[in-house]
Amino acid sequence: MFFDALLLAIVQNMSLSIHTRNRASYPRIALTTYSVKPRGGVVHTLELAEALQAAGIDVTVIAMGDPDTKFFRDVSVPVRIIESPPWKDTLEQRVFSWIDAMTKGLSQLCDEFDIIHSQDCISARAAARVRDAGAGIHLVRTVHHVDDFTTQALIDCQRNAILEPDHVLVVSKLWQDRLRAEFGVDATIVTNGVRPGRFSVSMDDQRRAELRERVGASSRFLYLTVGGIEPRKGSRFLIQALAKLKANRRNSPVLAVIGGHSFQDYREYREEVLSSLEGLGLTLGKDVVLLGTVDEKELPEWFAVADGFVFPSVNEGWGLAILEAASAGLPVVASDIEVFQEFLVHERDAILTKVGDPDSLAHGMARLMDEPFTFRQLKENGPALAARYSWNTTALQHMAIYDGITSRDLVVR
Incomplete structure (x- = not known):
């Protein structure tokens, strides 16, 4: 006070x-x-x-x-x-x-x-x-x-x-x-x-269904991430974690990836990660959907229709995307890098998983899908976190x- x-x-x-x-x-x-x-x-x-x-x-x-x-x-x-x-x-x-x-x-x-x-x-x-x-x-x-x-x-x-x-x-x-x-x-x-209200949007059922259908998530848990496929975002570990979830569940989640523009050239890394999908039992366009750069007016809608936000970065300045997800009331699973721990408390603001560890990440992602209390608590706490910044x-x-x-x-x- x-x-x-x-x-x-x-x-x-x-x-x-x-x-x-x-x-x-x-x-x-x-x-x-x-x-x-x-x-x-x-x-x-x-x-x-x-x-x-x-x-x-x-x-x-x-x-x-x-x-x-x-x-x-x-x-x-x-x-x-x-x-x-x-x-x-x-x-x-x-x-x-x-x-x-x-x-x-x-x-x-x-x-x-x-x-x-x-x-x-x-x-x-x-x-x-x-x-x-x-x-x-x-x-x-x-x-x-x-x-x-x-x-x-x-x-x-x-x-x-x-x-x-x-x-x-x-x-x-x-x-x-x-x-x-x-x-x-x-x-x-x-x-x-974060801008107040920027990621708080109201959507009718038809628009919500339209976006979820676009990524094949009508009846599947939809995870959202931003930043494209690049090393700093921990994309390889995220794909591996997703594969573990699919191998152990009848109804596996969909991962929608927003973004990808970068001044640096990550094409080799991107191609390596995407080429690994088949061997991991994943299908591009079905389990992993690349949305690319979406329209600025559509971006908050994806935060609104997703069920969870996953951000397993290995290196960040702070983590602005996490704050945006929290402001939208979107439960967050992130890596436990030091910079995230400066403003996130494990199980209060986000589920923090061991950086670079697909097993830990898969377990954290599964918790949002399997633990209604954890899901609800993070969803309710998100706007309060965003309000502090x-x-x-x-x-x-x-x-x-x-x-x-x-x-x-x-x-x-």
């Missing part, structure tokens, strides 16, 4: 200051991202931008993409699209060509902003180049996670994208500790959030950081 009252007082104080202080003295913010596709960092960028705008902040989103193509959803803040270069064969070629293109684009826009806040390695490296060339900007970077690159050029690029910014943010204690230990960087924790609170945390950066700059001057 004391914490809630304190947080409310802080929020009210900051909201009051927005209206009483001269808005012209607030920094002009550019949030940059490498894509217009629905990846976690891009979703974070757009939600944060709109929450900042709602709080009265001058904010623009700058992204890489086709200038004639919009974001995957409508965006209420001003948007600038920097044209991305032609697609290259290797990840290394793509990264450096995109950094060059982003540098050129930002150099033409930087005079419009006081702070460039980058959400990824590519735009952070580009913004650092623009700053170091003499632009009067402050560079803030949110590190969502650190990739396991294998070439020295990409390892060095990622390291520089962490070391070069003026201020580094992370969304979890795990990554704060790792950045300090591995890079000597003291990062500030900000929270992720909002983009408005996240925006206030960022505002305090932005204001502190520019205030220190005024003192120095």
Whole structure:
């Protein structure tokens, strides 16, 4: 109760200051991202931008993409699209060509902003180049996670994208500790959030039946996951767990997979995982259904019609998709990686299973199907978990950081 009252007082104080202080003295913010596709960092960028705008902040989103193509959803803040270069064969070629293109684009826009806040390695490296060339900007970077690159050029690029910014943010204690230990960087924790009501949709029986029929789940338990088929999402372990469930049950569940767009090339891993289905007794299109990138208006409907959400990641910055599932009242089964344990309590907020262990994952998934009390408890607790995290609170945390950066700059001057 004391914490809630304190947080409310802080929020009210900051909201009051927005209206009483001269808005012209607030920094002009550019949030940059490498894509217009629905990846976690891009979703974070757009939600944060709109929450900042709602709080009265001058904010623009700058992204890489086709200038004639919009974001995957409508965006209420001003948007600038920097044209991305032609697609290259290797990840290394793509990264450096995109950094060059982003540098050129930002150099033409930087005079419009006081702070460039980058959400990824590519735009952070580009913004650092623009700053170091003499632009009067402050560079803030949110590190969502650190990739396991294998070439020295990409390892060095990622390291520089962490070391070069003026201020580094992370969304979890795990990554704060790792950045300090591995890079000597003291990062500030900000929270992720979820938009109230975003995943709470009402559907008639006909629409519900239509979506479930589309994935063959009319009379089968429907598990949903997001992020496509890729190593970081633990996709191989999920397929193996699903096979174990099918081998031991008369009525096995269906797995629907949403997403799949990635800057990195996971085709070999994806093909390996999908080619393993037959040997595991699974059928693509029947037991595993790939929905790809779904329309933004349809996405909440899938959360509404699914019976459970499974997210066995082996590496995450925080786990935004879990929060979205919880807000929809969708019971969650996830891996027990450290970052998930920062905001999830086993059997209260989710069933946490041993990371990289198909047996543990299959057991956790079976519990949602076999234990009505566990299913009901997680379903009821989900919205309460989501209510503890909002983009408005996240925006206030960022505002305090932005204001502190520019205030220190005024003192120095």
